[in-house]
Amino acid sequence: MQTLSGKRLIFVGKNSAALTKQSLYGLLASLFGLYVVLRSAWLSFTIDEAMSYNYVVGLWGEEMNIANNHFLNTQLMKLSQSVFGSSAFALRLPNVLSFFLYAWSVSQIVRYAKTNWLYFTGAILLLALPFPLEFFALARGYGLSMAFSAFAIAQIMKAFSKNGEVHLVYASLGAGLAVLSNNAVLNVSIVMWIMILAGFVVKWKKGFTSRVMVSFGVSLIIALSCLSFSVMELLELRALGELFFGTDSYASFGDHLISNFLYTDTAVPIMKPLTLIPLLLFVLVGVLRVLSTKLFHPLFVVSSLLLFVSLLGWVLEHELFDALLPRTRTGIIYVPLISLWAFSIGVALEGEAGKWRKFFQYLLMAMGLVWALNFGLFSNFSHARDWRYSAKMEEIMTRAGQIASIAQREIEIEKPALYRSNVNYYVHSRSYPISIDWKEDISFTKELVLARPQDIMGNVPSNYEVVLDYSEYETILLVRKDVLNRD
Numbered sequence: 001m002q003t004l005s006g007k008r009l010i011f012v013g014k015n016s017a018a019l020t021k022q023s024l025y026g027l028l029a030s031l032f033g034l035y036v037v038l039r040s041a042w043l044s045f046t047i048d049e050a051m052s053y054n055y056v057v058g059l060w061g062e063e064m065n066i067a068n069n070h071f072l073n074t075q076l077m078k079l080s081q082s083v084f085g086s087s088a089f090a091l092r093l094p095n096v097l098s099f100f101l102y103a104w105s106v107s108q109i110v111r112y113a114k115t116n117w118l119y120f121t122g123a124i125l126l127l128a129l130p131f132p133l134e135f136f137a138l139a140r141g142y143g144l145s146m147a148f149s150a151f152a153i154a155q156i157m158k159a160f161s162k163n164g165e166v167h168l169v170y171a172s173l174g175a176g177l178a179v180l181s182n183n184a185v186l187n188v189s190i191v192m193w194i195m196i197l198a199g200f201v202v203k204w205k206k207g208f209t210s211r212v213m214v215s216f217g218v219s220l221i222i223a224l225s226c227l228s229f230s231v232m233e234l235l236e237l238r239a240l241g242e243l244f245f246g247t248d249s250y251a252s253f254g255d256h257l258i259s260n261f262l263y264t265d266t267a268v269p270i271m272k273p274l275t276l277i278p279l280l281l282f283v284l285v286g287v288l289r290v291l292s293t294k295l296f297h298p299l300f301v302v303s304s305l306l307l308f309v310s311l312l313g314w315v316l317e318h319e320l321f322d323a324l325l326p327r328t329r330t331g332i333i334y335v336p337l338i339s340l341w342a343f344s345i346g347v348a349l350e351g352e353a354g355k356w357r358k359f360f361q362y363l364l365m366a367m368g369l370v371w372a373l374n375f376g377l378f379s380n381f382s383h384a385r386d387w388r389y390s391a392k393m394e395e396i397m398t399r400a401g402q403i404a405s406i407a408q409r410e411i412e413i414e415k416p417a418l419y420r421s422n423v424n425y426y427v428h429s430r431s432y433p434i435s436i437d438w439k440e441d442i443s444f445t446k447e448l449v450l451a452r453p454q455d456i457m458g459n460v461p462s463n464y465e466v467v468l469d470y471s472e473y474e475t476i477l478l479v480r481k482d483v484l485n486r487d
Contacts, residue, residue: 029103039137044394046387050421070141072180086429098147099136105150121368122343128375145182165215172219176226187313246324286345297348397426411447
């Protein structure tokens, strides 16, 4: 009895430790989730979000097919708008919720770490990513695609470590939803579908069962449906000349990947070597060690294939079909994939002993600290990095609405093409007495003028008055003096 009691105490102690670890992860993920929620509530609506809003409320029809129209994101925006209205937070809600799916998926992936230090280092590497976190707070398809991709990866790992073919169905669904959210992840989804097929082949070798065949059929239908939809969409966009956002230089692609995705900013130049040196050293020495010891952990195999085969796909598409390479946000999926790959190397080498163990442990922990520092330095509640010029649009359009209400008649606002959709979103969603139109450019004839500093060149027309000046964000609001009853 005493021995059994002792064993029981040990068993409870292990459960308690596991519960504490999961609770700490939950707290960490919740903090990042709070950051996402606050940004989604406070940031002004960006130009790309506003263009998607045009589809949501029918200002643009399906004949206006542009690459901005991320299919699943637009459909979820329509659903959220019908239930919660047209506030920025309501329209962004699907992506906000997708962060918690991403965080849950990460929790399933970091469980492959046997030690606490690697578990929490992996959590930081996969959560403390300023650029991806931006898009979980915006009404775009990028956040959704990262969440569904992470979900699919977690399910693939479960399918390989357990004997449940249902996880392969879940993985196929995740890969399909990812590409419906953002066509730019098509290569990654294709690699996942190939892995899923390999998983079914392994199961067939163990014997055919009706359950496996049904699961395979469902997975195949999902994969072929989503693949064909994505390919047809890409072909149509290519014919329309809409696939112009990218780069034709491998060097440029690499620079975007490093500077933008890891958020190494020129304002803090030391962050670039602090980020790259430990990362490159770790993956170079780590991969060589994995190859020499043949410690091919399934997570290392899966993450390596996802990263390098999908990148090879981009190379082939570029060389054979002149497709542009990913640039900034179009390649955002590679941020978590690089972090996942680094973590998987750590998992593969976790059993190392002596100096090798200490070397990899300290280096990977140093990377975690740099990732956390990156987040601390470049996180903000003021603007989205790709659309800094939209940072003050909420305040500007609120002021414009107040001026229009005072005028007690519908007035017009001039704006450059860059701000057209932003203006129309705020006018439409708030019913300001300002005309909604697709006119653009500055002529200084209408009651309100939303201009850039270069439109004014320091010379404000005598019959206009500057109401709000945010030159640092490239936005200035002017009002014609007669609207304010001023001479």
